[in-house]
Amino acid sequence: LAARHTPAGSAHTGTARRLTAAEDALDAGDLDFARELAYEVLGDAVRPADRVRAWTVVVDASGQAMSEIADVFPEAVRDAGEAPGLLAPLHYRMSWHAWMVGGSAGRARDHAARAAGLAARAGDRRTEVLALTQQASLELFLGRPEAESTLAAALAAPHDAYAMSHHNGPIYLKHRFHLAHDQLDEARAELRTLVYTLRQRGSADCLSQCLIGLAQLEIQRGRCRQALSMARQSLRITERAGLSQGPAWYAVALAETAGGSLSQALAAAEAARRHSEDDDDRLFLPRALHAEGRIRLFGGESGRAAVLLRRTAELESAQGQGDPATRRWHADLAEALARSGAVDEAESVIDRARAQAARLGRAGVLAALDRAAAAV
Numbered sequence: 001l002a003a004r005h006t007p008a009g010s011a012h013t014g015t016a017r018r019l020t021a022a023e024d025a026l027d028a029g030d031l032d033f034a035r036e037l038a039y040e041v042l043g044d045a046v047r048p049a050d051r052v053r054a055w056t057v058v059v060d061a062s063g064q065a066m067s068e069i070a071d072v073f074p075e076a077v078r079d080a081g082e083a084p085g086l087l088a089p090l091h092y093r094m095s096w097h098a099w100m101v102g103g104s105a106g107r108a109r110d111h112a113a114r115a116a117g118l119a120a121r122a123g124d125r126r127t128e129v130l131a132l133t134q135q136a137s138l139e140l141f142l143g144r145p146e147a148e149s150t151l152a153a154a155l156a157a158p159h160d161a162y163a164m165s166h167h168n169g170p171i172y173l174k175h176r177f178h179l180a181h182d183q184l185d186e187a188r189a190e191l192r193t194l195v196y197t198l199r200q201r202g203s204a205d206c207l208s209q210c211l212i213g214l215a216q217l218e219i220q221r222g223r224c225r226q227a228l229s230m231a232r233q234s235l236r237i238t239e240r241a242g243l244s245q246g247p248a249w250y251a252v253a254l255a256e257t258a259g260g261s262l263s264q265a266l267a268a269a270e271a272a273r274r275h276s277e278d279d280d281d282r283l284f285l286p287r288a289l290h291a292e293g294r295i296r297l298f299g300g301e302s303g304r305a306a307v308l309l310r311r312t313a314e315l316e317s318a319q320g321q322g323d324p325a326t327r328r329w330h331a332d333l334a335e336a337l338a339r340s341g342a343v344d345e346a347e348s349v350i351d352r353a354r355a356q357a358a359r360l361g362r363a364g365v366l367a368a369l370d371r372a373a374a375a376v
Contacts, residue, residue: 004022007225009188015041015050022057029204029241037059051079052086059093063205067101067280085122087190091115092131097136103282105320109138129163133170140173140180143322143360151177165197167209175213179220182364188217208234212251224259231255246284253291253372257273257298266295286315290329302339309333313349324353325362331372338376346376 018037019129025034038057045051055076062069073094080086095111098104115131132154139147154170163169171194178187191214198207215230231251238248249272258266272288293308312329324330330353337346350369358363 009358015045019053019057022054026057026060026205027203028369029237029243031061031063031242035180043130048079048083048086052076052090055079056093057087059097062099064246064276064281064284065279066097070101073097083122084118085124088115088118088122088124088127088131091118092127092134093132095138099319100281100283101132103139103315103319105138109135109142112138120304123190125158126160128161129160129170130166131166132167133135133163133173134354136170137173137176140177140323141326142320143356144226148177165194165202165313167198167206167213172210172213175217176326178373179217182362184217184221186215188214188221200256201253204237205243208237208241208243208248211237212247215251215255219254224255227255227258228252228260244275246272246279246281246288249275250284250288250291253288253295257291259294260302262295264297266292266299269295271358282315282319286312286319286329287327290327290332293329293336297336297339302336305336306333306340306342309336322356323360323362324365325360326357328365328368330365331368334369335375338372343376350376 008109018041022034022098025031025037032305034057038054038061041050042058043056045054047226050290054071058072059066059069059076073090075296076090080090091111092115095115098111099108102108112131112135116128116135119125119128119131132150135148136147136154136168139150145376150172151170155174164171166172171190175190175194178184178190191210195207195210195214202210211230211234215227215234218224218230220226231248231254234251235245235248237243238245249268253265253269253272256262256268269288273285273292276285276288289308289312293312295307296308297305309329313333316329321327323331332348334346334349334353337343337349350373354366354369356362357369
């Protein structure tokens with residue numbers, strides 16, 4: 001309303017207000033309104049900073065469906081010119097696009113590192129923290145030794161309140177590092193504090209994603225009723241806000257598998273797969289396939305499970321996964337292969353994953369692989 005009542009002679013003020021309203025709409029989960037306001041700005045804004053800010057709203061409003069906005073980046077980069085402060089947020093988002101749509105963690109890591117460097121030059125600590133977090137996440141996935149030091153740089157002062165409470169920020173990622181080391185209590189402490197903060201003043205997307213993480217953590221702790229509650233809360237939030245539902249259905253599938261009904265778990269996993277395929281989301285699709293494959297394995301459908309879990313392995317390996325603790329599908333694939341008669345292939349999966357896990361000191365992964373080896 002403020003933007004629409006701004007006098008005609010105050011164009012810059014009106015543009016700034018529309019952009020602020022668009023960003024507020026993103027936080028509230030009103031993605032269509034955010035997108036509409038951003039395109040209004042792009043229709044008449046001439047200042048590069050305003051145009052790039054509008055483009056970032058368009059990108060963020062796409063949610064998991066980043067394949068739909070691939071043509072945005074060339075235009076946005078042209079508008080940014082050579083300004084580090086404008087290029088930094090674009091390279092940060094190009095990192096997500098390279099991972100979610102391009103399926104390359106290596107290229108995504110390079111974009112994140114470039115974004116962090118550009119943001120540091122521009123004095124944009126918020127973008128620097130988010131980019132460093134993304135870089136650390138990708139280095140963890142790739143099994144690179146510098147991941148811990150990159151996360152430490154993101155956690156170091158000066159802090160940015162927005163980035164620190166974001167689901168793509170360093171506090172959330174810190175809990176995932178704890179999980180990789182099987183430190184469940186430490187991971188839960190980090191995540192519960194973050195969820196509490198987000199319930200007070202967070203965006204729908206951030207709260208939904210953190211509830212998904214907490215549901216997965218409660219499953220690992222054997223608290224299945226709490227996990228079901230968290231997963232269902234996440235799904236309700238995504239449905240109300242019109243967010244991409246693939247991740248939430250994935251969490252429901254995991255929780256139903258652990259403490260609910262296998263039939264409901266399978267329906268949820270299939271929904272997660274469909275949503276991820278519709279969004280062309282290569283980040284969550286392999287997780288949805290893993291969830292479905294695991295459920296079918298538990299249900300005695302070894303051959304069907306092996307097909308799904310092979311596809312999981314193909315997607316994750318193509319992305320460059322080097323740390324088996326980040327996505328723990330290896331033992332399930334080996335067991336499905338062994339039960340369906342592909343013993344040599346099962347042994348190969350175990351040997352490769354065991355070598356990676358031993359190098360990185362992933363005791364929990366090694367234990368799961370020992371279980372699978374017994375089935376072989």
